[in-house]
Amino acid sequence: MNRSVLYMALVGGMALPLLSAAEANTDMVEITAQPKAKDLHYFVPRDLMQIPPGAFGDKIRRGHQLFVNTQQLKGRYVGNQLNCTNCHLDAGTKAYAAPMWAAYLAYPAFRKKDNRVNNFAERIQGCFNYSMNGKAPELGSPELVAMSAYSYWLLMGGLLDMFGMKDKPVPELSDEQLQLGGREETFVLPGPLADKVKMEGRERMPGRAFAALPEPPLPYSPQRGDAVYAQHCAVCHGKQGEGRKMADVPVIPALWGSDSYNWGAGMHRVNTAATFIFENMPLGKGVQLDVQQAWDVAAYMNSRERPQDPRFDGGIASTAKHFHASDQGYYGKTLEGVVIGSHAYPSGVKP
Ligand code: HEC
Ligand code: HEC
Structure with a gap:
């Protein structure tokens, strides 16, 4: 033991x-990933x-x-x-x-x-x-x-x-x-x-939340993540991260876009997603990506648009300042000239 x-x-x-x-x-800012108890x-x-x-x-x-x-x-x-x-x-x-x-x-x-x-x-x-x-x-x-x-x-x-x-x-x-x-x-x-x-x-309890993942050797990059995504994820989750349905029943979940988790979800943080992905994805063959790939693909997935943060106060900058100042996410940041969150999909239940 x-x-x-x-x-x-x-x-x-x-x-x-x-x-x-x-x-x-x-520390309850977010549930901190745990070292794996061997x-x-x-x-x-x-x-x-x-x-x-x-x-x-x-x-x-x-x-x-x-x-x-x-x-x-x-x-x-x-x-x-x-x-x-x-x-x-x-x-x-x-x-x-x-x-x-x-x-x-x-x-x-x-x-x-x-x-x-x-x-x-x-x-x-x-x-x-x-x-x-x-x-x-x-x-x-x-x-x-x-x-x-x-x-x-x-x-x-x-x-x-x-x-x-x-x-x-x-x-x-x-x-x-x-x-x-x-x-x-x-x-x-x-x-x-x-x-x-x-x-x-x-x-x-050992096993709670997610297993800790080392920091990436290089700063994580959505550009490199794009290639990881195409090679290891798109086959199931779709080119646009849209997931897959059969007879209108979702069988593979969406990773971004209007049908995915919103900008307030824990999974939108690059660190949380990287730990989840490293351990669990591709489904059934987890722990296949290297550490760098897991961070890069998490950065790629979490820099695409998704439903708005339900705490949105009318401005991206102020919402980012109030709710995202200390998280490792892309909300409110500028990537390739675009402010992320500014093209967010509607959040909440659609009647
Ligand atoms: C998109 C992925 C996702 C989905 C879908 C999701 N959760 Fe979570 N859930 C998370 C993440 C990520 C955390 C950890 C959040 C954090 O670190 O802040 C979490 C945390 C939790 C926790 C607390 C875990 C702990 O150890 O403290 C509970 C309870 C929970 N979720 C229940 C649910 C239930 C019930 C549903 C369905 C109604 C659900 N979740 C759907 C991603 C998800
Ligand atoms: C073999 C098909 C397959 C591949 C390949 C795959 N996934 Fe998944 N993924 C799934 C399925 C199915 C689920 C839902 C698991 C369940 O419900 O048990 C899932 C769940 C997820 C989730 C949590 C749910 C959500 O929508 O946010 C994330 C994040 C995720 N995958 C990311 C990835 C990434 C990144 C890759 C590439 C490194 C990847 N997956 C590769 C099938 C796959």
Whole structure:
């Protein structure tokens, strides 16, 4: 087992492995990419077949369905052709593709983006407004409760299994409790789990968010990224980053243009996209690009136009100053004589 993994409590057997605070860097400006913990067996959620029958199980199943086919909310809450699972891969279970089990344990948490503590359901709302270019369902809505229930179940089932309680059912929680998240005093941990999963460090499960990627040897370049894109990505995502549909159902997600994530989404940052791409793309053959190529292609993809930042205040410069001053993105910058963001597509749900 790698030394970079810190054991919170070794008395009485295993405890939840966590990264040390320094390694995980919990600065909440954006979720900082994590160093990969080598030799570590990542957290394993229960198989979907084990979702229990009954009303509570139905909520979990509904959450899973919405997560993998978010397009059923198109026009109401979703304004592009994406599904949550397009970025949170394997239905939100893949380590280093921002898995829901690690996220669930990490909220409530302070978010710099809106300068306050967000609970889990509020964090999901963020992805609806930006990544899905939509309009988030209300707190307490069946959709947010269901997606919270699914995420909770992924976490709790895996924890019970990990600590030798394979036969124990995942405890049912109220709708209100489900939406809070696991980093909460009132979060119920059955029996011996209470000693294993300490409050301290719940935001640092190995595999959370994205794996850290070294800085590129040369400053990243959209021009070089164009060539990487043509060679490694266009075959699936299309020449114009438009993705692909079959019988009008999106099968490959759009990377830019009117049907993609908007200028406020976390994926618009070159660093976030580079870490995601390096680890996960081309799909099924991740970790094929070299570090430079991953940064360059992220720069290419994220310097194309996409839907406007929903926080747009009427001016690109002022919106960039208020919301993009410290991010590694192209919004408001000038490339080949054009101010990026000035030809943005409409943001939000199109009726
Ligand atoms: C375009 C890609 C994309 C899509 C689609 C997307 N997300 Fe995200 N999501 C991200 C990124 C990137 C982050 C990390 C953001 C950051 O670093 O600020 C994130 C973060 C999150 C987090 C917090 C993770 C953590 O560890 O703190 C949750 C919860 C979440 N998303 C839920 C959802 C749900 C639910 C949906 C569908 C309604 C969704 N996301 C759709 C890209 C996406
Ligand atoms: C074999 C086809 C294929 C190739 C090649 C491929 N992708 Fe993808 N990509 C996908 C699919 C499919 C998804 C959605 C994954 C899912 O839903 O499980 C995806 C998801 C994504 C996402 C997150 C969703 C979104 O729309 O923002 C990004 C970013 C991305 N790919 C970038 C790239 C880049 C950059 C390359 C080239 C280095 C690349 N992909 C190559 C098929 C591919």
